[in-house]
Amino acid sequence: MLSRVADALYWMARYSERTQTNAHILQVQLLNMLEQSGKEHDYLDHWEAILNICASKQEYLSNYTALRVNPLIDYLLFSTKNGNALHTTLRAVRENARVTRDSMPAELWEIQNAFYLTKQQALLTRKRPIPLIELQAFLQDIRKTLLKATGLIEGTMDRDLPFYFMQIGKWLERAEKIIRMIVTILAQHKESAISLAEEDGTFLLDLAAARESFLRKYRQTNLVAVMRYLVQDEHFPCSVMFCLQKIEEAIIAIEQDTSSVRFLTLHAMIKRFASTMNLINFEQLDIHEAIIIMEERLGQCIAFGDAFSTIYHLYEPNLQP
Amino acid sequence: MINFYDSSLFFDEMFEGTQPKPHYRSFYRKLAMFSQEQLEEKYRQAQTSFLTQGITFTVYGAQDGTERTMPFDCVPIIIPHVQWATIEAGVKQRVKALNLFLQDIYGAQAIIRDGHIPRQLVENNPYYALTMKGLKVPIANHIFLAGIDLIRDEHGNYHVLEDNLRNPSGISYVFQNRHVMKEVYPEFFSKHTIRSLDKHIVYMQKALLAHRSPSMPAEREPKAVLLTAGMYNSAYYDHVFLAQHLNIQLVEGRDLVVKDLKVYMKTIYGLQQIDIIYRRIDDDFLDPIVFREDSLLGVPSLMAAYQAGNVAILNAVGNGVADDKAMYAYVPEMIRYYLQEEPILPNVKTYHLGDERQRAWVLEHLQELVIKNVGASGGYDMLIGPHASEEEIALFKQKIVAQPLQYIAQPTIKLSRAPAFQQGRFYPCHVDLRVYVIKSDDCYVLPGGLSRVALQEGSLIVNSSQGGGAKDTWILKEDVQHAKSSSGRTILDGTV
Known part of the structure; x- marks a missing residue:
């Protein structure tokens, strides 16, 4: 497979995952917000967290004056200054699909x-501010479309190189996002006097779309229990451990020769990553330790992505045969 | 359903007076069964199908959304078997002669020596590639895919309007038009036995892989790629379609690299050598070392690898010298010279403006003639005398006087027409037909081709960049032009 094509498939999957999660996060907040007033701590805290998870608060504040709904929506959905605005990531999905359409099922591209040509373009031409109810419908549409795409990938794609490159993109993006959510939420509680075991974790559960699954198994929604679930649960498909397991499977499928340098390098990295994740004992950490550890894991996640891209020449292909 | 128009003004593909021609009768009956609403709904369905499949072309310089679908029209061009046989023989003959011509002018130049074509016309031609001189291309074939544009005059006789020997585009539309036609208008197909397109891509694939370079070990399977300029190119869909159906990688210049005079593509596992490049970028952009320095689309040192015989480039470099509008007039002469045959398909009469007498006559008769820039395509820099304003005529007068060799003149042919259904009504539009010839050791013609239609009423320009659309083209099978249910064979609507 061409390096350029592999790169595009990998990024298409990453952007698709990113779009889906960001759309979900926005949906959560647009609903939550209805019960909060603009001056409450929760309200501001939540928007701040969302900015840091989906984009960057600093960048936002350099372009807008205050945390207000309409500019926030504008920034997170449409702004060309935000490389992770939904409109931008959706376009990236479509453009990457366009250059790799000969490697994927025709229906997936279609x-x-x-979606891009009809719903997305239609929203762009709408007069702003767009009514919340329409925004909700649009976000729901995004998620449904991308879920349909996921179904097509799972159900119709050959288990071949294009499939596994997309898998790695998707699971890596998901793992990174979960860790990023945890780091952001922890940072918000930095000055708090109460311990992690007493902090409420429901907002984090909602952001990670994990509430339903979590509440089926546990009653306590304190931050420790929630973090443990999001990081270490082996069955929940958004947990970091689950993602790492899927990445490992994809590496094994891509590199059938388990003695190759490529395999050994990547496999060792992912194994080490998984075991450091597993070893975290959330009960015994105070908030500062937890932040440091999770930031390290975030670094590990990014380092794996870089190593993967370098090994498969996704950035600058090596000229040596 | 069809409001009749005066079909006597031009040759009409479908009607004779107010009646459909024999080979259009069954189609006409089917068409008449649809209501206006049904036809409009089907029209919408067809356009949506093209759009969501991304079968679009890019309009250069357009400000709004630059992706457009080529308007599709549901009335097919139907060609009886006997007529098609003549077309097929005619275009094969033409492509064979043109290939021999290319071989000759980059080799011994016998045709110039024998005085059949002026030397300056070849050597001063901007597309004449000195780098090709003396180069032996794989299987001595310069033309892998040719698109020969045909038109019909007021008597219904076919003429060749243009040869496209560089990168003829549009072949994917032939397949997709048929696909959409079958999907959206399945009813039209019953009672017809037409030549299917399904298996023909296999011939193309075989022809492509036949271009083995001489240095290739016999046991090695050739590795072929399609070189595209990328997704912003106007014919990108064509490239995607062909790569997919020919089962070859779609690559961009930046995916390739030349090392030790061999061409490699950059894969996730490192470099992999390739043997055949079906390129869809122009000569000028192929290799920034030899051609345009500023080309970002090409591959440095590609020409050196080509000259070393380590890679086949299809179509060959330098083909533009044979399909340019000035050389066009000499193609009948090439056929006589190389094949010792009379041309089966005639040319449109062409005046050379380098010749003083012809030029003087042309300058007096611009309002009756078509003037074309020999180097332009896509319907650009062209004057259609009968439709032009006085200012436009004056402008072309100046252009011709300043650069007489840059232009040719042709009589305005009364292009044939066929009905089209657009914006809720039927009206007659001028059409032409691009026939695709695939050549390796053998010549092979895709049955049908791309029927292009000038959808602006009265317009003669069929190019998609200027408001043209497309129609499906049906070649009726021999013998059973109108299958009857009494004949005992199964026909497409399932009755026996």
């Missing part, structure tokens, strides 16, 4: 293309 779903993404149709």
